[in-house]
Amino acid sequence: MKFIFDLHKTMLENNLILVYEGEFTQEITKSVLAMAERNMDSIGEESSTKRKVFNVMVECLQNIVKHGEDEANKQAIFMIGKENEQYVITSGNPIRNEFVEGLKSKLEEINSLDKEGLKSLYKEIIKNTSISDKGGAGLGFVDMARKSGQELAYDFKPLDDAYSFFSLKTCIRRA
Protein backbone atom coordinates (compact mmCIF):
# COMPACT_ATOMS: atom_id res chain seq x y z
CA MET A 1 0.00 0.00 0.00
CA LYS A 2 3.00 2.26 0.36
CA PHE A 3 3.04 3.17 -3.32
CA ILE A 4 -0.27 5.02 -2.90
CA PHE A 5 1.27 7.41 -0.44
CA ASP A 6 4.46 7.65 -2.52
CA LEU A 7 2.54 8.48 -5.67
CA HIS A 8 0.45 11.00 -3.78
CA LYS A 9 3.63 12.60 -2.42
CA THR A 10 5.26 12.67 -5.87
CA MET A 11 2.22 14.38 -7.32
CA LEU A 12 2.21 17.00 -4.59
CA GLU A 13 5.96 17.58 -4.85
CA ASN A 14 5.69 18.12 -8.60
CA ASN A 15 2.53 20.24 -8.32
CA LEU A 16 0.67 17.80 -10.55
CA ILE A 17 -3.04 18.44 -10.82
CA LEU A 18 -3.74 15.69 -13.32
CA VAL A 19 -2.00 12.53 -14.46
CA TYR A 20 -3.34 10.11 -17.04
CA GLU A 21 -1.58 6.92 -18.02
CA GLY A 22 -2.82 4.40 -20.56
CA GLU A 23 -4.44 4.36 -23.95
CA PHE A 24 -5.17 7.66 -25.70
CA THR A 25 -8.28 8.22 -27.80
CA GLN A 26 -10.33 11.23 -28.86
CA GLU A 27 -12.89 10.40 -26.14
CA ILE A 28 -10.20 10.36 -23.48
CA THR A 29 -8.75 13.59 -24.89
CA LYS A 30 -12.14 15.24 -24.43
CA SER A 31 -12.46 13.98 -20.84
CA VAL A 32 -8.96 15.13 -19.91
CA LEU A 33 -9.63 18.54 -21.46
CA ALA A 34 -12.92 18.87 -19.61
CA MET A 35 -11.29 18.00 -16.28
CA ALA A 36 -8.45 20.45 -16.77
CA GLU A 37 -10.86 23.18 -17.87
CA ARG A 38 -13.04 22.64 -14.82
CA ASN A 39 -9.98 22.78 -12.61
CA MET A 40 -8.84 26.08 -14.13
CA ASP A 41 -12.38 27.50 -13.97
CA SER A 42 -12.71 26.59 -10.31
CA ILE A 43 -9.68 28.66 -9.37
CA GLY A 44 -10.78 31.51 -11.63
CA GLU A 45 -7.79 31.25 -13.96
CA GLU A 46 -7.31 34.10 -16.46
CA SER A 47 -9.02 33.31 -19.73
CA SER A 48 -5.91 34.02 -21.81
CA THR A 49 -3.93 31.50 -19.74
CA LYS A 50 -6.79 29.00 -19.93
CA ARG A 51 -6.93 29.24 -23.70
CA LYS A 52 -3.19 28.74 -24.11
CA VAL A 53 -3.13 25.75 -21.75
CA PHE A 54 -6.14 24.25 -23.56
CA ASN A 55 -4.42 24.78 -26.89
CA VAL A 56 -1.20 23.06 -25.83
CA MET A 57 -3.10 20.20 -24.20
CA VAL A 58 -5.06 19.52 -27.39
CA GLU A 59 -1.98 19.41 -29.60
CA CYS A 60 -0.12 17.27 -27.10
CA LEU A 61 -2.97 14.77 -26.62
CA GLN A 62 -3.90 14.57 -30.29
CA ASN A 63 -0.27 13.98 -31.21
CA ILE A 64 -0.36 10.85 -29.11
CA VAL A 65 -3.78 9.80 -30.42
CA LYS A 66 -2.71 10.33 -34.03
CA HIS A 67 0.18 7.94 -33.71
CA GLY A 68 -1.81 5.60 -31.51
CA GLU A 69 -2.20 2.77 -33.99
CA ASP A 70 1.18 1.76 -32.76
CA GLU A 71 0.74 -0.80 -29.97
CA ALA A 72 3.45 0.82 -27.89
CA ASN A 73 1.49 4.04 -27.77
CA LYS A 74 -1.11 2.42 -25.58
CA GLN A 75 1.30 3.13 -22.76
CA ALA A 76 1.59 6.86 -22.85
CA ILE A 77 1.46 9.38 -20.03
CA PHE A 78 0.06 12.89 -19.89
CA MET A 79 0.43 15.30 -16.98
CA ILE A 80 -0.49 18.83 -16.04
CA GLY A 81 1.36 20.68 -13.33
CA LYS A 82 0.27 23.94 -11.84
CA GLU A 83 2.93 26.10 -10.25
CA ASN A 84 2.71 29.65 -8.94
CA GLU A 85 4.09 31.16 -12.11
CA GLN A 86 3.20 28.66 -14.80
CA TYR A 87 1.39 25.56 -16.02
CA VAL A 88 3.54 22.67 -17.12
CA ILE A 89 2.10 20.29 -19.72
CA THR A 90 4.07 17.08 -20.09
CA SER A 91 3.64 13.97 -22.16
CA GLY A 92 5.60 10.78 -22.62
CA ASN A 93 5.15 8.03 -25.15
CA PRO A 94 7.21 5.33 -26.84
CA ILE A 95 8.20 6.09 -30.43
CA ARG A 96 9.98 3.95 -32.99
CA ASN A 97 13.72 4.48 -33.00
CA GLU A 98 13.77 5.35 -36.69
CA PHE A 99 11.68 8.47 -35.97
CA VAL A 100 13.92 9.81 -33.21
CA GLU A 101 16.39 11.72 -35.38
CA GLY A 102 13.71 13.38 -37.51
CA LEU A 103 11.73 14.42 -34.47
CA LYS A 104 14.82 15.68 -32.70
CA SER A 105 15.88 17.88 -35.61
CA LYS A 106 12.34 19.24 -35.95
CA LEU A 107 12.27 20.21 -32.28
CA GLU A 108 15.76 21.69 -32.52
CA GLU A 109 14.68 23.80 -35.47
CA ILE A 110 11.60 25.01 -33.57
CA ASN A 111 13.64 25.89 -30.50
CA SER A 112 16.12 27.87 -32.59
CA LEU A 113 13.41 30.20 -33.89
CA ASP A 114 12.10 33.42 -32.38
CA LYS A 115 8.48 34.61 -32.47
CA GLU A 116 8.64 35.81 -36.07
CA GLY A 117 10.54 32.73 -37.20
CA LEU A 118 7.90 30.46 -35.69
CA LYS A 119 5.18 32.45 -37.38
CA SER A 120 6.74 32.04 -40.82
CA LEU A 121 7.40 28.35 -40.23
CA TYR A 122 3.75 27.91 -39.22
CA LYS A 123 2.55 29.64 -42.37
CA GLU A 124 4.95 27.69 -44.53
CA ILE A 125 3.81 24.33 -43.13
CA ILE A 126 0.11 25.13 -43.30
CA LYS A 127 0.46 26.24 -46.93
CA ASN A 128 2.58 23.38 -48.14
CA THR A 129 1.52 20.20 -46.38
CA SER A 130 -1.50 18.13 -47.10
CA ILE A 131 -3.62 16.95 -44.21
CA SER A 132 -2.97 13.33 -45.07
CA ASP A 133 0.60 13.89 -44.00
CA LYS A 134 0.12 12.15 -40.71
CA GLY A 135 2.72 13.91 -38.65
CA GLY A 136 1.40 17.25 -39.82
CA ALA A 137 5.09 18.02 -40.40
CA GLY A 138 5.30 19.23 -36.82
CA LEU A 139 2.64 21.91 -37.08
CA GLY A 140 1.41 20.94 -33.62
CA PHE A 141 4.86 21.44 -32.10
CA VAL A 142 5.22 24.83 -33.80
CA ASP A 143 1.87 25.87 -32.39
CA MET A 144 2.82 24.66 -28.91
CA ALA A 145 6.06 26.67 -29.04
CA ARG A 146 4.17 29.76 -30.20
CA LYS A 147 1.58 29.50 -27.44
CA SER A 148 4.27 28.85 -24.85
CA GLY A 149 6.67 31.58 -25.89
CA GLN A 150 9.44 29.38 -24.49
CA GLU A 151 11.52 26.50 -25.74
CA LEU A 152 9.99 23.04 -25.76
CA ALA A 153 11.93 20.71 -23.47
CA TYR A 154 12.31 17.15 -24.71
CA ASP A 155 14.18 13.94 -24.14
CA PHE A 156 14.55 10.55 -25.80
CA LYS A 157 15.35 7.57 -23.60
CA PRO A 158 16.20 4.35 -25.45
CA LEU A 159 13.92 1.48 -24.36
CA ASP A 160 15.01 -1.38 -26.60
CA ASP A 161 15.99 -2.15 -30.21
CA ALA A 162 12.70 -0.86 -31.54
CA TYR A 163 11.58 1.95 -29.25
CA SER A 164 12.60 5.06 -27.37
CA PHE A 165 10.59 6.94 -24.81
CA PHE A 166 9.84 10.48 -25.98
CA SER A 167 9.19 13.06 -23.25
CA LEU A 168 7.98 16.53 -24.03
CA LYS A 169 7.42 19.48 -21.69
CA THR A 170 5.72 22.76 -22.51
CA CYS A 171 5.31 25.65 -20.08
CA ILE A 172 2.66 28.33 -20.13
CA ARG A 173 3.26 31.39 -17.98
CA ARG A 174 0.27 32.40 -15.89
CA ALA A 175 -1.06 35.81 -16.80
Next chain:
Amino acid sequence: MNIINLEGTEDTPKILLDKDNGIFEISGRSLPEDSQGFYQPILDWIGEYENAANPKTEFVFKLEYFNTASSKLILDVLSALEEIEGTVIHWYYLEDDEDMQEAGEEFSELVDLEFEFKEY
Protein backbone atom coordinates in the same frame (compact mmCIF):
# COMPACT_ATOMS: atom_id res chain seq x y z
CA MET B 1 -29.44 24.30 -52.90
CA ASN B 2 -29.40 22.17 -49.74
CA ILE B 3 -28.67 23.69 -46.36
CA ILE B 4 -25.92 22.44 -44.09
CA ASN B 5 -26.92 22.93 -40.49
CA LEU B 6 -24.78 21.16 -37.90
CA GLU B 7 -25.05 21.75 -34.19
CA GLY B 8 -21.75 22.42 -32.46
CA THR B 9 -20.33 19.84 -30.06
CA GLU B 10 -17.44 19.91 -27.59
CA ASP B 11 -15.02 19.09 -30.41
CA THR B 12 -16.76 20.16 -33.61
CA PRO B 13 -17.97 23.63 -34.64
CA LYS B 14 -21.48 24.73 -35.46
CA ILE B 15 -21.89 24.99 -39.21
CA LEU B 16 -24.62 26.87 -41.02
CA LEU B 17 -24.48 27.18 -44.79
CA ASP B 18 -27.71 28.53 -46.26
CA LYS B 19 -27.53 30.08 -49.71
CA ASP B 20 -31.16 31.24 -49.88
CA ASN B 21 -30.95 33.18 -46.65
CA GLY B 22 -27.37 34.27 -47.29
CA ILE B 23 -26.04 32.80 -44.03
CA PHE B 24 -22.60 31.24 -44.00
CA GLU B 25 -21.12 30.56 -40.60
CA ILE B 26 -18.57 28.39 -38.82
CA SER B 27 -18.47 28.93 -35.07
CA GLY B 28 -17.41 27.36 -31.80
CA ARG B 29 -14.70 24.80 -31.20
CA SER B 30 -12.93 22.79 -33.84
CA LEU B 31 -10.78 19.88 -32.76
CA PRO B 32 -12.34 16.87 -34.47
CA GLU B 33 -10.52 13.57 -34.48
CA ASP B 34 -10.75 13.46 -38.28
CA SER B 35 -10.58 17.05 -39.46
CA GLN B 36 -10.46 16.10 -43.15
CA GLY B 37 -13.58 13.96 -42.78
CA PHE B 38 -15.39 16.68 -40.89
CA TYR B 39 -14.62 19.51 -43.32
CA GLN B 40 -14.95 17.58 -46.59
CA PRO B 41 -18.76 18.02 -46.87
CA ILE B 42 -18.27 21.74 -46.26
CA LEU B 43 -15.67 21.96 -49.00
CA ASP B 44 -17.96 19.99 -51.32
CA TRP B 45 -20.84 22.33 -50.51
CA ILE B 46 -18.74 25.41 -51.28
CA GLY B 47 -17.61 23.80 -54.53
CA GLU B 48 -21.23 23.37 -55.56
CA TYR B 49 -22.20 26.84 -54.32
CA GLU B 50 -19.49 28.35 -56.51
CA ASN B 51 -21.50 27.38 -59.59
CA ALA B 52 -24.48 29.44 -58.50
CA ALA B 53 -23.13 31.83 -55.91
CA ASN B 54 -25.03 34.82 -54.53
CA PRO B 55 -23.70 38.23 -55.67
CA LYS B 56 -22.38 38.71 -52.14
CA THR B 57 -21.14 36.05 -49.72
CA GLU B 58 -20.57 37.21 -46.16
CA PHE B 59 -18.80 34.28 -44.55
CA VAL B 60 -18.57 34.35 -40.77
CA PHE B 61 -15.86 32.64 -38.74
CA LYS B 62 -16.61 32.94 -35.06
CA LEU B 63 -14.29 30.38 -33.57
CA GLU B 64 -13.50 30.05 -29.94
CA TYR B 65 -10.75 27.53 -30.55
CA PHE B 66 -9.34 25.41 -33.37
CA ASN B 67 -6.50 22.91 -33.40
CA THR B 68 -3.67 22.79 -35.94
CA ALA B 69 -5.29 19.97 -37.91
CA SER B 70 -8.38 22.16 -38.34
CA SER B 71 -6.27 25.15 -39.32
CA LYS B 72 -5.24 23.44 -42.54
CA LEU B 73 -8.86 22.72 -43.37
CA ILE B 74 -9.89 26.28 -42.53
CA LEU B 75 -7.27 27.39 -45.03
CA ASP B 76 -8.82 24.98 -47.55
CA VAL B 77 -12.26 26.52 -46.90
CA LEU B 78 -10.81 29.99 -47.41
CA SER B 79 -9.03 28.89 -50.58
CA ALA B 80 -12.31 27.53 -51.92
CA LEU B 81 -14.00 30.85 -51.11
CA GLU B 82 -11.25 32.71 -52.99
CA GLU B 83 -12.85 31.42 -56.17
CA ILE B 84 -16.15 33.07 -55.37
CA GLU B 85 -16.54 36.70 -56.32
CA GLY B 86 -18.01 39.09 -53.77
CA THR B 87 -16.85 37.08 -50.76
CA VAL B 88 -16.05 38.89 -47.54
CA ILE B 89 -14.70 37.04 -44.49
CA HIS B 90 -15.97 38.25 -41.13
CA TRP B 91 -13.43 37.03 -38.61
CA TYR B 92 -14.70 37.29 -35.04
CA TYR B 93 -12.54 36.99 -31.97
CA LEU B 94 -13.18 37.46 -28.28
CA GLU B 95 -12.15 40.83 -26.94
CA ASP B 96 -9.03 39.59 -25.15
CA ASP B 97 -8.16 36.74 -27.52
CA GLU B 98 -5.06 38.02 -29.28
CA ASP B 99 -4.18 34.55 -30.55
CA MET B 100 -7.49 34.24 -32.41
CA GLN B 101 -7.09 37.74 -33.83
CA GLU B 102 -3.57 36.90 -34.99
CA ALA B 103 -4.74 33.60 -36.47
CA GLY B 104 -7.25 35.51 -38.58
CA GLU B 105 -4.60 37.98 -39.69
CA GLU B 106 -2.33 35.12 -40.72
CA PHE B 107 -5.08 33.51 -42.76
CA SER B 108 -5.76 36.85 -44.42
CA GLU B 109 -2.09 36.97 -45.47
CA LEU B 110 -2.34 33.49 -47.01
CA VAL B 111 -5.38 34.05 -49.21
CA ASP B 112 -6.59 36.76 -51.53
CA LEU B 113 -9.84 37.64 -49.77
CA GLU B 114 -11.29 40.67 -48.03
CA PHE B 115 -11.26 40.21 -44.26
CA GLU B 116 -13.19 42.19 -41.71
CA PHE B 117 -12.10 41.74 -38.11
CA LYS B 118 -14.64 42.01 -35.35
CA GLU B 119 -14.31 41.86 -31.60
CA TYR B 120 -17.17 40.42 -29.61
